[in-house]
Amino acid sequence: MRKTLLVLTCIGMMATTAMAGGYQVRLQGARQTGMGLIGTPMAFGSSSIFYNPGAMGFHDSRFDFTIGGSTILSRISYQAIGSDYSAKTDNPVSTPFFFYAQAKITEKLVAGVGVYTPYGSKSVWPDDWKGRYLIQNIGLQAIYIQPTISYKLTDWLGIGAGLVLVNGKVDLEKGVPYNEGSKATLSGTANSMGFNVGVFIKPCEKLAIGIDYRSHIDTEVEGGDATFSVPASLNTLIPASNKFNASLPLPANLDFGVSYKVNEKWTVAFELDYVFWGKYDTLKFTFEESGDKLNSVNPRLYSNRLIPRIGAEYTLNEKLQFRFGAYYDQTPTNQDYFNPETVSLNTLALSAGVTYKPLPNLRIDVSYLQLHGMESERSYLPANFSGKYRSFTAIPGLGITYSF
């Protein structure tokens, strides 16, 4: 089993998973992950392409390359209300990844590119579970490619902007209530664009302030494949092969962070991330054929959320650093429109990380993040589907940075 997982970890760096905060995954840098995912007020090198393009020019090296990823091991428990029914997801291991490269063109101008996966969700519920008519399996993923430039206006102020190109993919399977085993399978891809802008301010050597805004992006699936396995007698009403359109919003983020270098050994930081989940109002599906029977408008009614984070870094010597962090991620989902396709609970997260520098220009960052999705009773009223949910997630991560 372990071997299989490792193989998946190494070669299958394609999928992502959401544990908290809807289907957002912010595992875009192992150093930041170790510090409770704080990155906006940090100039950690090319991973600033994601966290704050304004900080790219504040890194010392001329070239900086970072590659890494995480392994998400998550479990979700469900307990029905008023009955002894319970279920646990058997979520596959998923592995969000990142790759960044940046180069100083002049002392002030830096160019770079990042490839990363900030949104995703993968849940596999037991076969024929109670919620199968809501969701059986789902996989969402979005790969972002972000060419970026950053300009260091002065010694204390940098700005940066990136164009975000998104390739999104959705696969889902759910039961349809005809005969046992009747189901629908939907699969589609979408391409769209957005941007990421940041400002990095360093009023003095010890203090850094970062502000970053990543735009809202709508991923529109057009002409996705829909397959309906229904009894033959119903195929005139519900064709076996169909095409569908759907749109999933990837919400905007406004991040604000402050870091303070207490002394040579300690750096502390805090950050507030505001996520514009409120845009996720409904999930609509329209079908090319038999639309009158199949089209659906499904309320989600998410709310904007503010995530507070704290973190600290301790430098032991030139070769070793340690870091810790914590944050509280309040679910953007609606109490009454909570669909098990995205089990997002109020989540307390704790993180830790270690950096080892075998060579002056090579660093290996290892991180561990643990998420506790707190037990909560939730309903999806349109389906009269209620239950208690709880989740636990362990995410080891690794990043390798080479700079010169």
Next chain:
Amino acid sequence: MKTRNFFFLLATLAIVACQPEIDEFQAAPGTANFTKYVSIGNSLTAGYSDGALYHSAQMNSYPSIMAAQFAKAGGGNFVQPVVASEYGVLPGKRVLGFATDCKGVTSLAPVAATGTPDGLTPVGYAVNNFGVPGAKSYHLLAGHYGDPAGLVTTPMTANPYFVRFASTIETSVIEDVMAAQPTFFSLWIGNNDVLGYALAGGENNAAGETVTDPTFFSTVYTGIVNTLMTTKAKGVLANIPDITSIPFFTTVPYNGLVLTAEQAAQLNGAYQLVEAYLASIGVPYTYNFNFQAGPNAFVIEDRNFPIAALPDYLKVRQMKPGELLLLTVPQDELKCNGMGSFDAVNSKPYGIPQNYVLDEDEVAAITTATAAYNATIKSVALANNLAHVDMAQKLKDAKSGLVYDGVSFNTTFVTGGIFSLDGVHMNQQGAAIVANYFIEAINAAYSATVPMAEVTAYPGIVFP
């Protein structure tokens, strides 16, 4: 990769050790005792479905579903008089298939199933489920109700289904129930006291189906419950749904005669000719029919026709709102031969025969009796501190729709998902819904926490 493997192992350990546990549901019997549960009733209790008592529907009869839930709260074994055949004890099972009508149109419809019936060989063991298809309230008290000799008398004095599991030739249902020494019982009886009459279209047919007199019902019902109470058992009583909640009586609407303007004009003309004929033979009569484009009330035979001397085929009227047509009304006759409107081939009125119609008097008789039975059931439940399921109200609510786990249910025939293909009995998901109504009432009355059954875990109607 060593460090990485180490962290991966750590995470794997964490995920194994830190399963997100939620407190399990705590099932408890409260003040009830489910050690020996017996169910008493008719075809609904037996697990009759799709026009037959067959294996899988019997396995998921509502009492069987309840017993499985009781088992989580200290309940014991639950034995049914097992039917081996998927076809049934007796012929009559229907399945969803394709039928071609008189106009050559093929569509999805209930059709006769094929198979070999089990027959009436006694099972030879004691049971917990005393659901006897066809039983009326007073039949539960009848001696020799399981006597094979009573099956060949006219009228029948025994019941073929009880023949299968009666302990002796002489016994009655209630005697066998008492011998089982229940600690908990459910009683849902009285449906057939009106349904027998209703299913026959309110006619005095060969079986002599009448509405059981409510006073007699009260005496019988009170007697049954008083007998059961001597065991010190606790229990639950369910009342009788209104026939207007049952698709057998609601699927074909009274105004289902849908006409084009041309057809309406033809029909009006035809009845003018009939009226002219009546005038010509000296019995002038005006039908007062005014057919129009769109839905029209069907023409039915009229037993109270003002001119009694006329031949039956001329004694017709249009249906009134609130009058009901049975599901069994021959569709091909309606579609192609003018039943319910006019027989064009033989140029004569063609009213729907009375045995397919519940007219206003018949509906009133049924409704009044049902209300009286339900008053009795309610007061007997109160007097004996028994749980009470207002099934009449529950089914009325179900008419406007229920949703379980994303699946919608209502009382519409076939597509509604509650009733089986006979239009009277529940399918297996419907049985689970009914079982939950019982459990809900039991939990409330006895401070119990019996877990609800998972409705969508049971099979519904099977599509070909």
